[in-house]
Amino acid sequence: MQKRPSREVRLGLVQMSCTDDPEANVKKALDAIAGAAARGADIVCLQELFRTRYFCQVQDPALFDLAEPVPGPTTEALAGAARRHGVVVVGSVFERRAAGLYHNTAVVIERDGALAGLYRKMHIPDDPLYFEKYYFAPGDTGFLSFATSAARVGTLVCWDQWYPEAARLTALKGAEVLVYPTAIGWHPREKAEQGEAQHQAWETIQRAHAIANGVFVAAVNRVGVEGGLEFWGGSFVADPFGRVLAKASCSGEETLVVALDLARIEDVRRNWPFLRDRRTDSFGGITARFLEP
Numbered sequence: 001m002q003k004r005p006s007r008e009v010r011l012g013l014v015q016m017s018c019t020d021d022p023e024a025n026v027k028k029a030l031d032a033i034a035g036a037a038a039r040g041a042d043i044v045c046l047q048e049l050f051r052t053r054y055f056c057q058v059q060d061p062a063l064f065d066l067a068e069p070v071p072g073p074t075t076e077a078l079a080g081a082a083r084r085h086g087v088v089v090v091g092s093v094f095e096r097r098a099a100g101l102y103h104n105t106a107v108v109i110e111r112d113g114a115l116a117g118l119y120r121k122m123h124i125p126d127d128p129l130y131f132e133k134y135y136f137a138p139g140d141t142g143f144l145s146f147a148t149s150a151a152r153v154g155t156l157v158c159w160d161q162w163y164p165e166a167a168r169l170t171a172l173k174g175a176e177v178l179v180y181p182t183a184i185g186w187h188p189r190e191k192a193e194q195g196e197a198q199h200q201a202w203e204t205i206q207r208a209h210a211i212a213n214g215v216f217v218a219a220v221n222r223v224g225v226e227g228g229l230e231f232w233g234g235s236f237v238a239d240p241f242g243r244v245l246a247k248a249s250c251s252g253e254e255t256l257v258v259a260l261d262l263a264r265i266e267d268v269r270r271n272w273p274f275l276r277d278r279r280t281d282s283f284g285g286i287t288a289r290f291l292e293p
Contacts, residue, residue: 007262009150011177011216012036012044012087014255015235015248017224018053022066025051026074029091030081032255037085039257042150045090046078047222047235048158048181049104052094057129057227064135067096070107070118079113086111088148090155092181094135095120104136106155106181108146116146121157122166129187129228132159145175151262154215158182161206161219165286171213172275176262178209182221185231199232199250211242214269216260223253240268 014032018025029050036044049055051074055063068074074093082089088111095105095118104121120139124132143166145154154175160166161180170178184202186195202219210217216239223233236247237258248254269275285291 004263004266008259009042009177009262010040010257010259011179011218011237012039012041012255012257013218013220013235013237013248014044014046014050015220015223015233016047016050016253017231018050018222018226020053022051026077030077033078033081033087033089034085036255036257037087039255041087041257043088043090043148043153043177043179045179045218045220046092046181047220048092048183049094050092050181050222053226054183054222054229054231056132056135057229059131059134064096064102067094067102069097070095070105071115072096075107075109075115078107079109079115082109082111083113088116088150088153090153090179090181092157097137101137102135103139104132104157105139106157106179108148108153108155111149116148117144119144119155119157121160123159123163125159143169143173145170145173147174151260152176154178156180158184161202161209164205164209164212167209167213167217171215175215176265177216177218177260178213180206180217180219182219182235183231184221185229187228188230191230195232199234203234203236203244206236207238207242207244210238210240211272212274214240214265214272214274216240216262216265218258223249223251240265 108116122139126133154170
């Protein structure tokens with residue numbers, strides 16, 4: 001059988017620490033986009049809520065002032081970077097949709113600076129130091145993929161990465177690459193006993209999404225200590241076989257640029273035809289909250 005030609009795209013992941021100065025954080029992200037583009041990136045993905053420190057550790061109504069519309073100042077800055085460097089940009093913003101209505105939103109910006117679309121985070125956590133339900137309404141966009149000039153990209157955000165249904169539905173929308181802007185870290189009191197297991201679980205489930213759906217999966221996390229959390233970095237890319245192609249450190253700022261051969265999706269799915277063999281006629285119970293034994 002004749003070998004299919006390669007469909008290579010280069011994916012950049014920007015793992016960075018954040019300060020109390022939003023403008024400085026945006027400038028750092030823009031500089032990192034420029035650096036990734038100089039290394040050949042076609043798509044550059046930023047971490048969750050990169051403009052600010054992770055503010056969801058407290059419940060403070062004054063922090064709603066950090067939100068902005070889409071389009072707005074941050075998306076305009078990202079659009080300018082996309083145009084200057086000829087790259088697709090995936091960004092993450094605290095979206096003010098209306099007075100009293102806010103979302104945790106991923107935006108996809110084309111190489112020409114046009115907004116290709118947005119996805120609003122569907123799964124909203126409420127844990128100690130992760131009080132996101134206070135700030136964000138659950139997303140109402142459904143699960144989406146965006147046909148960019150580089151690849152068909154599916155955007156999911158942080159807590160979404162634990163849900164196989166989210167990955168599956170996004171893959172069924174045609175996504176070739178699932179990208180997860182992320183802000184996950186350790187509670188200091190848990191790290192010694194559970195830290196390694198938590199990190200392994202986080203990586204393992206996303207590699208499983210790559211295998212189960214025959215797609216590339218990328219998680220881009222923040223790094224550094226903010227308030228009561230130590231963000232564990234570890235941004236990585238897995239191929240459709242679940243193999244980790246590249247991974248950043250757990251302690252430092254880093255920009256990965258990783259070559260992805262999208263032709264691998266066809267090869268893997270032919271040998272592991274999970275989409276073909278799904279028993280969709282028997283999955284009705286998946287929409288129930290719980291099924292009594």
